[in-house]
Amino acid sequence: MSDKPALGVELGGVFLDNPVMTASGTFGYATEFASLMDLNRLGGVIVKGLSLEPSPGNPPPRVVETPCGMLNAIGLENMGIEAFFQDKLPELTKLAPPLVLNIYGKTSEEYERLAARIDNVEDVAGIEVNISCPNVSAGGIAFGVDPMMAARLVGKVRARTRKPVIVKLSPNVTDVTAIARAVEDAGADAISLINTLTGMAIDLDARRPVLANITGGLSGPAIKPVALRMVWQVAKVVKVPVIGIGGIMNARDALEFLMAGASAIQVGTANFVDPASPVKILEGIEAYFMENQIKDISDFIGCLEV
Secondary structure (H helix, E strand, C coil): CCCEECHHHCCCCCCEECCCEEECCCCCHEEEEEEEEHHHHHCEEEECCCCCCCCCCCCCCCEEEEECEEEECCCCCEEHHHHHHCCCCHHHCCCCCEEEECCCCCCCHHHHHHHHHHHHCCCCCCCEEECCCCCCHHCEEEECCHHHHHHHHHHHHHHHHCCCCEEECCCCCCCHHHHHHHHHHCCEEEECCCEEEEEEEEECCCEECCCCCCCCEEEECCCCHHHHHHHHHHHHHCCCCCCCCCCCCCHHHHHHHCCCCCCEEEECCHHHHHCCCCHHHHHHHHHHHHHHCEEEEEHHCCCCCC
């Protein structure tokens, strides 16, 4: 088969030329990678999480390598939505892939204001809502651990924007399918998962946690089996597209997520190992499809036999 396969996918109104996206928090504001890879080869770009006001994040040390992965406690450091629009968006609008903004807040009102602010920005294709953040109004409980709380937040965001809304789920829950169904019913156009697993590292000699924040988010190959299982579970119970995230380091990893039911994938920790990973993963998917005579990605998504 000489012709390249059709890799285009739709994520609830966001149209991608191919299923490879970048994971929020691992790709900066994308322009930092322009000299390292062809950004126009990406299916979609998701920048690091944005809040209403600039945030310095957590004190260092904030990152530690672990067996088969890494722990981070960056604390969602970012320049704030207004500075992003002024300083970063003009360059990003020159790129071909659709731009999705990841947002987070400490209260539902902050999420609503962010959604409303983004709504009229033509060059933004969609919004990814990070519901793993602590809700200060509820005593610090993460929005995404309770189906009712998650649905209420997503419903409020949905009411403030006409753009496609992708909801990013936390794995730190008892039943991820209950959260997925709740946010779908509340108006999510697509669902991405998983966010990082909560973990910690200890300095045995100092008798102290390695991270200043004590705990952090575990990512990388170590979490792939958990992410794969959750993506498979969620894809079976929702009608909206699912985006797979977690330990995707190469094309075979990405193909497993697609086979499990994901319509697209996000590359995260691999960006720290090799900044060109997303393009290499895309090329690997293309090569696999051509070798196996798969003409259209729609014929492969969810083809897992159980």
